[in-house]
Each structure stands twice: as C-alpha cells, then as structure tokens.
Amino acid sequence: MINIIASHGSELLSGLGQTVLCSVIALFFSLIIGSMFAIFEVLPSKVLHTIGRIYVEVVRNIPLLVVTMFFYIVIPQYVASINGFVAGTIGLTIYTSAFIAETVRAGIQSVSGGQMEAARSNGMTYWQAMRYIVLPQAFKIVIPPLGNQFINLVKNSSVLAFVAGFDLMYVGNDIASTSFDTINSYLVVGVMYLIITMPLSYYMRYLEKRTNRGAA
Amino acid sequence: MSMIEFHNVEKYYGKFHALTDINLTIEKGETVVLIGPSGSGKSTLIRTINGLESINSGQLVVNGFDLASKKTNMNKIRREVGMVFQHFNLYNNKSVLENIMLAPRVVLGRKDDENKKVAMELLDLVGLADKAESMPSMLSGGQKQRIAIARSLAMHPKCILFDEPTSALDPEMIDDVLNVMKKIAKDSSMTMVVVTHEMGFAREVGDRVIFMDEGQILEDDQAKEFFDGQPSNERARQFLSKIIKH
Ligand SMILES: Nc1ncnc2c1ncn2[C@@H]1O[C@H](COP(=O)(O)OP(=O)(O)OP(=O)(O)O)[C@@H](O)[C@H]1O
Ligand SMILES: [Mg+2]
Numbered sequence: 001m002i003n004i005i006a007s008h009g010s011e012l013l014s015g016l017g018q019t020v021l022c023s024v025i026a027l028f029f030s031l032i033i034g035s036m037f038a039i040f041e042v043l044p045s046k047v048l049h050t051i052g053r054i055y056v057e058v059v060r061n062i063p064l065l066v067v068t069m070f071f072y073i074v075i076p077q078y079v080a081s082i083n084g085f086v087a088g089t090i091g092l093t094i095y096t097s098a099f100i101a102e103t104v105r106a107g108i109q110s111v112s113g114g115q116m117e118a119a120r121s122n123g124m125t126y127w128q129a130m131r132y133i134v135l136p137q138a139f140k141i142v143i144p145p146l147g148n149q150f151i152n153l154v155k156n157s158s159v160l161a162f163v164a165g166f167d168l169m170y171v172g173n174d175i176a177s178t179s180f181d182t183i184n185s186y187l188v189v190g191v192m193y194l195i196i197t198m199p200l201s202y203y204m205r206y207l208e209k210r211t212n213r214g215a216a
Numbered sequence: 217m218s219m220i221e222f223h224n225v226e227k228y229y230g231k232f233h234a235l236t237d238i239n240l241t242i243e244k245g246e247t248v249v250l251i252g253p254s255g256s257g258k259s260t261l262i263r264t265i266n267g268l269e270s271i272n273s274g275q276l277v278v279n280g281f282d283l284a285s286k287k288t289n290m291n292k293i294r295r296e297v298g299m300v301f302q303h304f305n306l307y308n309n310k311s312v313l314e315n316i317m318l319a320p321r322v323v324l325g326r327k328d329d330e331n332k333k334v335a336m337e338l339l340d341l342v343g344l345a346d347k348a349e350s351m352p353s354m355l356s357g358g359q360k361q362r363i364a365i366a367r368s369l370a371m372h373p374k375c376i377l378f379d380e381p382t383s384a385l386d387p388e389m390i391d392d393v394l395n396v397m398k399k400i401a402k403d404s405s406m407t408m409v410v411v412t413h414e415m416g417f418a419r420e421v422g423d424r425v426i427f428m429d430e431g432q433i434l435e436d437d438q439a440k441e442f443f444d445g446q447p448s449n450e451r452a453r454q455f456l457s458k459i460i461k462h
Contacts, residue, residue, distance in 0.1 A: 118305035118364075121266055122319035123295040123371055132318060136309045 001184045001191075008175050015171030016192055018085065022167060023154045023196075026092040030153070033093065034100025041105045044126075052101065059098035064159050067091045072163040084164035088157075096153050103149060107142035108134060140211050147204030151197050158193075168192055217280060219244045219375055219407040220265055225274035227260060227431075234260045236431045238274070242424075244374070247401045247408040249418040249439070252428035253455060258411045261428065262377050265409065266290075266297045279374060295323060298368030302380040304360040306352035312339070312363050313348045316370045324371070338366040342396050358389025362396055369400070375407035376400070382414060390414070397421075413459050419443050427452040 005012065040052030059067065068091030075082055075090070082090075111134050119129035161169035172189035176182045220242040227235035234257050242248050250258050263269040265278055267290040276283040281293045307315050316335040320326040326334070339345040342362035352360060361381055368376050378397065382390045394417050400406055401421035412418065418425055418439060425442040427435035427449065435442070435452040447453050 112305075114301060114303055114305035115307065117268060118299075118301065118307065119319075120290075121268065121294055121299035122367065123291055123323040124319055125291055128322050132322065133307050133309065140309075 001188055004175060004179065004181060004184050004188050007179070008171075011171050011175065012168070012188065012192065015166065015168040016196075018160070018166050018170075019154070019157050019168040019193075020196060022085065022089045022092065022157045022160060022165065023150075026089050026096055026157065027150060027153055029093045030096035030100050033097035035104050037097065037101040038104035038108060039130075041101070042108050052105075056098045056101050056105075059094055060102065062095075064091065064095045064156055065162060067095045068159050068163060085160065085166060088160035088163045088165040088167075091163075092153065092157055092159060095156070096149065099149050099152070100146065103145045104138070104142055107138035107145075110141055111137045143211060144204060144208045147200070147207070150204075151200055154196050154200070155193065217244075218242060218277075219246070219279060220409070221275070221277045223275040225264070225276055226272050227257075227264065227269065228272050234431050235264070235271070238433060240426070240433060240436065242407060242409065244407055245404050246423045247410065247421050248424045248426060249422040250409060250411045250426045250428065251413060251418075251455070251459070256428045257431040258428055259379050260431075262379050262409055262411055265375075265377055266294050266299055268299075291323075295371055296374045298371055298373040298376040300361070300364050300368055300376060300378045300381050302384050304352075304357070304364045304384075306355075306360050306364055306367070308352055310352075311348070312344070312350050312352070312355070315352065315363060316367045319367070320370050334370055335366070338369050339363075341369075341399065342366045343392070356389060357385045358392045361385065361389075361393045365393070365396055365400070374405075375409070378408065378410040378412065380411050380413075382412065415443075415456075415460055427455065429455075 037052045037055050040048040041056070043049060068088055071091045071094075072084060072087035075087060115133050115137065116129050119133045120126070124132070157167060158169035160167040161173055164170065168189055172185055176185035179185060218241045220240070222238045222240040225235055225238040226233070238261065250262065252258050260269055264271050264276060264283070267283055271284060274284070278293055279296050281288050283293070306312075307318065310318060313332070313335055316338060317331045320331050320334065321328070336345060336348065339348055342365060344359055344362055344366075347355065347359060347363070352363070355363065365376075365381075381397070382393050385393065394414060397408070397410070397417065398421050401408055410417070410422075422439040425435070425437055425439050426433055427447060429451055435447045435449045437447065442456075447456060
C-alpha cells in the first residue's frame with residue numbers, strides 16, 4: 001500500500017479531489033431538485049403530485065449506471081459537448097434527487113396533519129404553515145436519513161469511473177492496471193473513500209443526537 | 217347579520233352522506249353546544265364553519281363570507297374564526313409564547329411589543345404565565361389545551377370553534393379548561409360553537425343545545441328548555457339520559 005501511495009500519490013489526490021468535487025456539486029443540486037419534487041408530491045394539486053410521483057418512480061428504479069450513461073451519450077449528441085465528469089455529475093444528481101425526494105416527502109408527511117390544520121385555522125396560508133410549522137419539523141426528522149443519502153452519494157460517485165470522470169475510482173482502476181498490484185491499489189482506494197465517508201457518518205450521528213436533545 | 221348561517225347544506229365523503237339538509241343560524245355572541253353520538257357528524261359540521269371541510273351544496277355564510285363561493289378567501293375567514301382541537305395541535309417546534317405570537321405576527325403583522333403584551337395577558341387569563349418559555353412537549357394535556365385556547369384568542373377572533381376540547385384530558389384537568397372556556401363565554405361578544413358532552417358546561421353557559429344524529433340536526437333548543445323541559449326528539453332524549461347518567 002505504501003508503495004502505491006508513494007508512487008501514485010498525486011494522481012490519487014487528484015482523484016480524491018474530483019470525487020469530493022462531484023459529490024459536493026451533486027449534493028447541492030440534488031437537495032434542491034429533490035426537495036422541489038418532494039413538495040410537488042405533498043401539494044394539494046393533482047397535476048404536480050403526479051409529476052412528482054412519476055419523476056421519483058422512474059428515476060429511482062433505473063440503475064445509476066444507466067442514468068449516467070444516458071447523460072454521457074445523449075447530451076453530447078443532441079445538446080452540448082460535455083466531458084465525463086460533467087455527465088457523471090449530472091447523472092448522479094438526477095439519480096440522488098429521486099431518493100432525496102422520497103426522504104423529504106416521507107419527512108413532511110410524518111409531521112402530523114393536525115399541525116397543518118392548526119396553522120391554517122390560525123389564519124396562516126398554506127405556504128406560511130409549511131414554512132413556519134411543517135418544514136422545520138420535517139427537516140429535523142429528515143436529517144438522519146438524508147445523512148445516509150449523502151454517504152451513498154459519495155460512494156455512488158464511483159460511477160464516474162465508467163464515463164472517464166477522473167475520480168478516485170477511475171484513478172484506482174488506472175493504477176491497478178498499470179502497476180499490476182491490484183489488491184493494494186483497491187485497498188488504497190477503499191481507504192480513501194473511508195476518509196471521506198467516516199467523518200460524514202460520525203457528523204450525522206452527532207447531529208442526530210443534538211437535534212434529539214433539542215427537540216425535547 | 218348572524219355570525220353563522222347554514223341553508224340546506226349537504227356534505228358527502230365520497231358516497232357517504234355526512235351532513236343532510238343542515239339549516240342552522242347562530243347569532244353573534246351566542247354559545248352553542250353541539251351534542252350527538254359518535255359518527256353523527258359533529259366534527260364534520262363544525263369543521264365546515266372554518267372551511268377545513270368543504271360542502272357539496274347549500275349555502276354557508278360565516279361572518280359575512282360565503283363559503284360555497286370559490287372566490288372567498290378562506291384565510292380571511294380563519295383570521296376571525298378560531299378553532300380548538302381535541303388533540304390540541306400546539307406547534308411542536310415552537311415555545312408556548314411563540315405558539316401564541318406566531319400567527320398574529322405573520323398573519324396580522326402585529327409588532328413584537330404589542331404581540332408579546334397580548335400573549336402575556338392571555339397566558340395570565342389561562343393561568344399559565346409561568347409556562348411562557350416552555351416547549352409544548354413539557355406540558356400536561358390540560359395545559360396544552362389552555363395554551364391552544366390562548367393561541368386562538370390572540371387573533372382576537374369573533375368566533376371560536378371547539379371540537380371536543382376536553383375529551384382527551386384526564387378528569388382532573390377538565391375543569392381547568394372548562395373554566396377558561398366559561399370565562400370566554402361570559403364575554404358577550406364572542407360566538408362559541410362547542411362540541412362537548414360536558415353537560416355542566418352546557419347548562420351553565422350554553423345558550424342553545426343542538427342534537428345531531430346520522431348527519432342531521434334533530435333538535436335545536438334553548439339550553440333552558442333542553443335541560444329543564446325535555447327534548448322533543450326521542451333519540452335526543454335517550455342520548456341525554458345516557459350522558460347525564462355518566
Ligand atoms: N375524511 C373522511 N372521509 C370519509 N369519511 C369520513 C371522513 N371524516 C369523517 N367521516 C365519516 O363521517 C361520519 C361523521 O364523522 P364525524 O367525525 O363528523 O363524527 P363525530 O360526530 O364528530 O364523531 P365523534 O364523536 O366520534 O368525534 C363518520 O361516519 C365518519 O366515519
Ligand atoms: Mg368528532
């Protein structure tokens with residue numbers, strides 16, 4: 001392992017950088033897109049509800065690799081030339097957003113309907129009730145499952161390796177095939193993923209504890 | 217103008233006929249007690265008054281607003297018609313004080329000084345000034361319900377709807393809540409519609425008693441007649457004798 005790190009350190013670091021960058025970008029946009037579809041699904045409007053449902057059901061039931069390949073092949077052909085990193089990040093964003101939509105929707109719906117009714121009876125509009133009462137409570141409920149989604153997202157970003165995204169996994173494949181030290185190459189890559197995900201995992205646990213105490 | 221007027225109101229849940237030909241007028245300042253067996257439509261009726269349930273036909277006018285009309289802004293009605301629920305529904309993410317101050321601030325734009333002053337006065341009225349900073353989860357049921365009443369009052373409503381406000385409470389807390397409600401009822405300008413089987417309350421401050429069964433109003437009497445005479449409807453008589461025995 002030491003050998004691999006010593007001889008390929010800079011490539012590994014750049015791969016790690018790409019993985020982190022892709023994860024952060026995908027996280028940001030999938031949170032926005034996912035929350036939007038989650039809200040569609042809980043709105044009283046039938047049309048928006050249906051759109052939200054279809055989006056979630058379609059996207060989350062297709063393998064990530066297929067979603068990503070779709071963007072890697074279709075967008076360059078019909079829209080604009082993009083590289084593997086961008087295509088992979090888009091694929092990952094879309095894929096993750098469906099899971100985030102599910103998580104956030106479940107969070108919103110687990111807030112008792114009585115909270116919304118009380119807020120409406122108190123004269124608030126639907127959006128005021130959402131903003132001041134329902135969403136803050138849903139947010140607390142959703143933090144732990146969202147944390148899991150983030151960790152999955154980091155791991156799933158290895159899909160970039162298939163579309164030449166120059167991420168950690170891609171670099172790992174590359175080193176394995178050139179150095180012929182396959183086991184150690186992937187061991188190093190595994191440890192580097194852990195370096196990203198373990199702190200996330202612990203941070204989520206900490207947040208969870210803190211909000212549980214705060215909610216008392 | 218009356219506070220609440222139902223004319224030939226019908227309400228269905230799918231095929232189920234929940235309200236049948238409701239005709240009812242409630243005047244400003246009246247305290248009306250609504251009784252009837254489980255499933256008779258009391259909650260449905262009271263929830264149509266602030267638009268939590270829609271009606272299918274007929275006319276319903278509340279505080280001058282026509283609820284059957286799509287143009288009516290429900291939020292405006294609800295500003296002046298408060299509601300108190302069986303399960304309190306305090307905002308779990310807000311302190312007691314914030315529960316009371318939130319709607320006046322975001323709906324009416326009441327300034328903080330004034331808002332807090334009103335809230336503290338109401339906490340005094342319900343006897344819970346020392347709980348201002350507590351979170352709802354730290355309160356007993358009876359305390360929660362008194363806060364919920366204060367929250368309604370903070371909007372300075374013309375009318376408050378109560379749907380079984382004491383039926384989720386331990387017996388020793390019921391009187392605390394009823395006493396607050398009696399205080400409000402004695403304010404002659406407040407209209408109250410109360411679903412309850414607390415006949416002591418009905419007798420003491422009720423102006424009228426309405427008996428419902430199977431989605432219909434079967435009896436609508438002055439409280440005095442209802443208790444001193446006898447309800448003319450047979451089912452109402454039976455029901456009354458049952459709840460008074462308990
Ligand atoms: N959302 C709904 N969908 C379908 N049926 C409903 C709905 N709400 C109420 N009902 C039905 O309408 C009837 C009247 O219900 P409602 O809650 O108004 O009765 P209630 O008199 O308040 O009874 P309780 O004393 O048990 O509270 C019941 O048969 C009930 O099952
Ligand atoms: Mg009921």
